[in-house]
Amino acid sequence: MYVQQMRLYERETQKAGLSKLHGLRHRYAQERYYELTGKQAPACGGPSSSELTEEERANDQVARWAISQELGHEREQITAVYLGR
DSSP states (O other), X not given: OHHHHHHHXXXXXXXXXXXXXXXXXXXXXXXXXXXXXXXXOGGGTOOOGGGSOHHHHHXXXXXXXXXXXXXXXXXXXXXXXXXXX
């Protein structure tokens, strides 16, 4: 399903004269992380997971899982690509 949607997205953006827009997904993930946690993602200079309190780590995991699902992924681990660790 994801591959089909990605191909459709790529075709439509090419028709509109746009390309290489995957960076928008990174930006979305990073902004969404801030909305959900109140902190910048590690990839944006925010604290790394080792610097978080236990409560902040729990919030981090909830946010990462939500973002992963919003981006169409089935694994929280993929968020490391967008957000850092």
